[in-house]
Amino acid sequence: MLTPAQQQLKNRVHQAAGVWRNDNYRGAAGLVCREFFFKRVAQRYHLGLDEYLPEHEDAVDLYLCHLRASFDSFEAALDYLATDLRIAPESLLAPHGGLPPPIENAMDKTPTAALAEQLSRLDAAMQDFYTQDFSDEAAERACNKTLKQALLALAGNALRQGGQPQAEQALRILAQHTGCQEDLEILAEIMDSPDGRLLAAFPPCQTLLANAAAARWDGFDHAPLEPPAPPASDAIRQRQLYAASCLQAFCQAQALSHPAIAQLLSHLYAIEHATSLPAWESEGAGLALNGRGDPPPAELARWLADQDLRDSFLQLVDCVVEVGLADLYGADTAMPAGFIQRIEAILLSHAVALPTAPETKA
Structure with a gap:
């Protein structure tokens, strides 16, 4: 039998909007957004928890956490809620809050370890990019740019935290995947950003990125990176x-x-x-x-x-x-x-x- 709190939660889950929460916290790689839902659709109970950097909102493969589960019974969903997501049912009855400790904190990762894990994930995603089938050239370019923006953001976050080796490695991966005219156009676009301007003053950046095309396309004519614009x-x-x-x-x-x-x-x-x-x-x-x-x-x-x-x-x-x-x-x-x-x-x-x-x- 359900407790009064569990029954009250079930009533809310059965409503059209279900239960939804969002917040953010400071993680090893910067500001992390979190979203949680618990709802009933087509006679089944669905739960989800996402954690991601703001710049990765549209790139699910790069999420720090992306959990989904569905159950036939409310009781089974409750068990998953408490055991796997570490969320007490009564905590979701309040207007706000109720989410578990951040995934990063739960795994007790050091900033360096978290950056290294994200770097490995991005490196693999960049390699997979070349094996994917896209509906058109625009979709392919958008994916290419999203991945490279994520690499640049990781490099910027690493540099702000004193992780120069991780920043240099992220730039090195970015350089390895910059070679054709479209790659250079994307590079120019993403460098025109706060992270790009920060990294433009990082000594390895000019060496790695300005010579990126020459490394893959010998004799290719490309312009050097522009210096960062002065801040207000x-x-x-x-x-x-x-x-x-x-x-x-x-x-x-x-x-x-x-x-x-x-x-x-x-x-x-x-x-x-x-x-x-x-x-x-x-x-x-x-x-x-x-x-x-x-x-x-x-x-x-x-x-x-x-x-x-x-x-x-x-x-x-x-x-x-x-x-x-x-x-x-x-x-x-x-x-x-x-x-x-x-x-x-x-x-x-x-x-x-x-x-x-x-x-x-x-």
């Missing part, structure tokens, strides 16, 4: 300074004090007079508290847990850092404004007054 530095600096002041206000209100926090704040405020934003960004990656998916120092983590502030503080730190990184290499998106909204929401949820946005000095 004034707006970036102003937003980062404001985000840093929000983090400082939160820490002061919660009596949070730790050397790692002081080092991060010092780094964030240093953007005001940084002569090279890429160099400033690289320095931040090496901090003990860096807002890029790495765990905080153990002593700070214990204190945060004791004060029930761990989730709020780490989410705040991630958002504050992302404000400066999102458009650092030339993009102009709504992401920084979105992160600032989340920062302000965290402060207000803890009754912390929002600071006045500082002005960048000339």
